[in-house]
Amino acid sequence: MTETIDVVEFQLGAEHYAMDIQIAREIVEMMPITPLPRAPHYLAGIINLRGEITNIINLKTLLGLPGSQIGESQKIVVLIPEATGGANVGIIVDDVHSVIQVHSTDIEKMSDGISSSIGSFVKGIIKGGSDDTQKAKNLVIWIDILKVIGNLEEHLNT
Template identity: 45%
Template sequence: MDGYIEIVDFELGGEHYALDIHLVREIVEMKPITEIPRTPPYIKGIMNLRGEITTILSLNELLSVPEKMDGDRKIIVLVPETSQGSNVGMIVDDVHSVMHVPESDIDLSREGYGDEVTDYLRGIIKIRREGGGEEDELTSLILWLDMKRLLENFFADAART
């Protein structure tokens, strides 16, 4: 691998996650959400986003990650092609940055995590701080989500209910 990928780095439950930038239509501040009765807990409701009805999902609920109770949360709105033509936004605790990551810093091995994890995880991104020495210092890990696969499972579950 010798190329780069472009990701959005965001936070859930104190941990860093990423998704491909080309899946993101926009990032918006939290807005009022209209709850829909008798929906699964990961469907927070709908909102009017510039005249379009957009379904809002809790990524915390989908991934079983505790929600952050303080601070301003964000909504990552996906391009409709990612969500089977639907307008979908995901609540996240915070959005940090857009990053260019060398493919050599991505571990695509998903072995040893179990089938449930491999259903939504594309890989693990190693973030390094340049130290000027032979090896840069590993500073953090980011879980790179497979949003298409995660949403395919969501839509399949929704069709069964």
Template identity: 40%
Template sequence: MSARTENELEAGANGSIQVVEFVLGDETFAIDLFEVREVVEYTRISALPNSPSYIKGIIDLRGEITTIIDLKARLNIIGSSRAEEESRIIVLDENITKKKVGIMVDDVLSVSTFEMSHVDQTGAVDSDDDSCILGIIKKKAQGKDRDATDLVIWIDIKQLLGEMLSE
């Protein structure tokens, strides 16, 4: 069963999803909460020679070597004005990765729960099986007019990082 199908079944059975919301460039993204082990502050990253451009390098996280993926580079997102030292690292749960992996993001906003009725899984989502987008979450905008919504792109991190996670 694909990761996409498992996520959709899990969400459908519960009627809601729990996600970690984060920022890349000017956009808000989310991944499933249960795919996250922890969030850590930026630390010096040692570059790995001859690695793909989206592999930022490695860090020593409490004695464990952890590969860091630059999610902006992986998704071809234009950089932000934020300094790299202000970034956060979302360490992925070992249940979805064969090795220690973290993704570097501009900022982590919150852990949120959304009803599936607020998730559009058809509109802007590519129907291609290789798409890493699970849906677009329509989040009520805070501090704005009451009909305004913010859009959060819900991504399938297992699909996005695919082969790298299974090596």
């Protein structure tokens, strides 16, 4: 029997990504973000989410992906505080598709030959689609949000 993993599938640009469902507290509609002076380039600003000040990270900018314009289908995935060292953090994604169950047999691990700068943040590639013609279109990059956030904390503390 193969193991199944629950992930949230979301979109950044034209590509599909996934993250572990256990670290997502909630998904909220885009709302006005207050920019902070002298903030790092990836920090879009802060929001007041039901009385809690929440830091908002632009995931596209953080990962070095093109285009960081605010769009009408964008969402904020709010992470659980335990995953972010106790801070309230949300990440901007272009769209959230669904929560999917992935069989471990449908996950391809990244090879060591890939650049270490991105390879360390990618848990694997999720293969999808019902037939071979759809598989190329339905590859989902499973990113390790905990490593991405942890890497930010390392840079901020140095």
